[in-house]
Amino acid sequence: MCFNLSKEKVDSLKEYFIKLVKKELHYNEFWALKDINLTVKKGQRLGVLGLNGAGKSTLLKVISGVFRPTEGTLKVNGVIAPMIELGAGFDMQYTGAENIYLYGAVLGHSRKLMEEKFDEIVEFSELKEFIDVPLKNYSSGMKVRLGFAIATIVNPDVLILDEVLSVGDAKFKKKSEKKILSMIEGGTTVLFVSHNAEQIRRICDTAIILEHGRLIADGPVDEVLDIYKKLSE
Amino acid sequence: MKKFVAEFYRYRSLFAELVRKGIKLKYRRSYLGILWSLIEPLLTMIVLTLVFGTLLGYHSKDFPVYILSGRLIYSLFSQATTAALKSIRQNQAMIKKVYVPKYMYPLSYIVFNYVLFLISLVVLCGVALVLGVYPTVYTLLAIVPLFVLLLLIIGVGLILSCLGTMFRDLEYLWNVGLMLIMYMCAIFYYPDKILDSSHYWLLSYNPLFCVIDNFRSCVFGQAMNIHELIYASSFALVCIIVGAFIFNKKQDKFILYV
Numbered sequence: 001m002c003f004n005l006s007k008e009k010v011d012s013l014k015e016y017f018i019k020l021v022k023k024e025l026h027y028n029e030f031w032a033l034k035d036i037n038l039t040v041k042k043g044q045r046l047g048v049l050g051l052n053g054a055g056k057s058t059l060l061k062v063i064s065g066v067f068r069p070t071e072g073t074l075k076v077n078g079v080i081a082p083m084i085e086l087g088a089g090f091d092m093q094y095t096g097a098e099n100i101y102l103y104g105a106v107l108g109h110s111r112k113l114m115e116e117k118f119d120e121i122v123e124f125s126e127l128k129e130f131i132d133v134p135l136k137n138y139s140s141g142m143k144v145r146l147g148f149a150i151a152t153i154v155n156p157d158v159l160i161l162d163e164v165l166s167v168g169d170a171k172f173k174k175k176s177e178k179k180i181l182s183m184i185e186g187g188t189t190v191l192f193v194s195h196n197a198e199q200i201r202r203i204c205d206t207a208i209i210l211e212h213g214r215l216i217a218d219g220p221v222d223e224v225l226d227i228y229k230k231l232s233e
Numbered sequence: 234m235k236k237f238v239a240e241f242y243r244y245r246s247l248f249a250e251l252v253r254k255g256i257k258l259k260y261r262r263s264y265l266g267i268l269w270s271l272i273e274p275l276l277t278m279i280v281l282t283l284v285f286g287t288l289l290g291y292h293s294k295d296f297p298v299y300i301l302s303g304r305l306i307y308s309l310f311s312q313a314t315t316a317a318l319k320s321i322r323q324n325q326a327m328i329k330k331v332y333v334p335k336y337m338y339p340l341s342y343i344v345f346n347y348v349l350f351l352i353s354l355v356v357l358c359g360v361a362l363v364l365g366v367y368p369t370v371y372t373l374l375a376i377v378p379l380f381v382l383l384l385l386i387i388g389v390g391l392i393l394s395c396l397g398t399m400f401r402d403l404e405y406l407w408n409v410g411l412m413l414i415m416y417m418c419a420i421f422y423y424p425d426k427i428l429d430s431s432h433y434w435l436l437s438y439n440p441l442f443c444v445i446d447n448f449r450s451c452v453f454g455q456a457m458n459i460h461e462l463i464y465a466s467s468f469a470l471v472c473i474i475v476g477a478f479i480f481n482k483k484q485d486k487f488i489l490y491v
Contacts, residue, residue, distance in 0.1 A: 065332030068485040088330030093258055105250035106331055108243055 032058045033069075033213045042077075042157075045190040047204035047221060049228045054210040056193045060084055060160050063191065078157025078189075081107065085162070086147030092136040096127055096146060099135055103150045117153045124179075125149035141169065148176055155186050162193045197225050240334050247333060248341055255345030270353045274305055278360070285421040295453070298361050302452050303420035303445045305357060309350040310386060310441055311411045316342035317390030318397040318407055325491035335484045339394035343386050361452065369454035377457070378447040381466050385440055388472025395480045398487050418442050437461065440468040 033055045040046050050056045061067050062074060064082035089106035090099050100121055104114040122131055125145040135143065161180070184190055184203065194200055200207060200221065207224035209217040209231065217227045241248070260266045278301040286296055317339035321328065324338050361367075397403040417439045424436055436442045443461035450457050 066328075066330065067488065082331055085330045089327045089333075091254060091258070093261060094254065098254075098257070102250050102254060105244075105247035106327070106333060108247070110246045111249070 031213050036215050040189060042189055043187050044206060045204045047200035047207035048193045049207055050210035055213040056210055057162055060162050060191060064160055080158045080160060081151060081156035082160045083151050086151060087143050090135055093134055095134050096131040100150055121149045145172060152179055155183055158189045160191045244334055248337055251341035252345045270349045271356050274353050274356050277304060281421050289422060295364050295366050298364055298366050300421050301357050301360055302449050303418060305353060306445050306448060307415055307418050307420055309346060313343045313346040313386045314390050314393055316346060318393040318404060320394050321398040321487050322491050328488055335487060336480060339390050343390050347383055371451045371454050375448055375451035378444045381469055382444045384469035384473060388469050388476050391476025391480050392472060395483050398490050414441055418445055440465040
């Protein structure tokens with residue numbers, strides 16, 4: 001995955017032509033991910049480790065289809081539930097109830113399914129009194145709870161988690177981890193990003209380490225965690 | 234193409250949801266709500282009739298119907314294309330976080346504006362009946378220019394949404410373009426009276442004018458102009474093909490621009 005890191009963003013026609021004529025249209029290339037060769041088997045639970053800016057989230061976004069890889073290919077079998085940033089597609093003017101249908105549709109669910117699961121979502125998110133309030137009046141914790149409840153209504157084939165287990169208060173954290181664990185028991189493939197080594201050990205069976213966009217370790221979770229520990233010291 | 238259909242089918246509920254959202258949010262927090270899509274064209278029609286009827290000395294009884302039919306179509310065109318132009322940037326929060334087929338955004342904006350437009354046609358029916366323009370066999374044929382109009386907007390909207398994402402200038406440029414198009418649509422004047430015949434061709438090359446002209450023929454119970462119909466439909470189809478092509482080619486780059 002390659003990004004153009006131009007010093008200024010050229011987004012006006014005039015600038016574009018002036019720079020084109022002056023031949024100043026050079027970009028600093030930045031490879032957020034390079035030479036990643038990775039196979040994740042069905043039912044495998046993969047932890048993704050790395051320091052800030054190593055390319056963890058970019059990797060997950062490439063897998064979930066937000067970015068198209070600059071070079072190389074990617075193949076996913078089955079339905080993905082991306083939980084990279086919860087509540088993508090929430091509309092602030094919409095009420096909680098309307099957002100349940102909207103976000104459900106963003107994740108590819110039909111309105112009928114959402115109607116069936118509506119009560120379950122409201123109950124899990126503990127937002128019964130606030131469900132008809134516009135989302136702009138929600139606290140950030142409430143939004144996250146709603147997003148989590150909607151994103152986890154179906155058991156996907158591939159679950160992508162980007163530090164979503166570190167959201168909400170301690171009580172909701174426990175509840176959401178329990179929910180994730182119950183989903184995993186059904187044989188879901190998991191890709192999990194976290195800085196919390198204990199969490200990775202609990203949830204994953206294999207792990208990788210990314211550094212500056214490259215894959216530097218790949219293997220069973222305990223081995224990789226030892227390498228990671230040394231690396232971060 | 235097969236992939237496109239499969240993908241659209243998978244996300245059809247999102248499409249419906251986005252259209253619904255557009256309609257619901259457009260008039261939210263206004264007291265009259267969706268009634269505005271009826272009142273607004275009516276009020277504009279009165280103003281335009283007063284100003285241009287007096288200025289140009291048109292006193293025929295059905296002049297308001299003439300104005301309203303043109304103005305409804307033009308305002309749909311301008312609102313829907315502007316919405317499509319801005320659609321990718323307006324949904325950037327979503328685009329950056331989750332994968333959704335990108336054409337959903339301009340297309341849903343266009344469709345929701347089109348639905349509101351169909352609702353506001355009720356006003357046209359009402360005004361026409363009051364002023365003595367009664368339905369004829371040609372009235373039903375109005376579906377044809379209205380369908381061509383939808384195709385035209387989709388084509389133009391796809392092109393604009395793609396270019397507008399990459400060059401923000403287009404938002405301002407398109408405003409000027411829309412003004413030019415408005416004057417080339419003969420909304421509030423009879424073209425044959427204003428322009429001497431040697432300049433009429435300027436209008437006849439404007440596909441939107443062709444649509445408006447044909448629509449008016451249907452409203453006033455006349456046969457459509459086949460040349461205009463063919464020209465507008467071909468123009469719309471070319472726009473759709475070009476738009477789909479460049480949109481498809483550039484859509485993976487959008488995320489780097491927003």
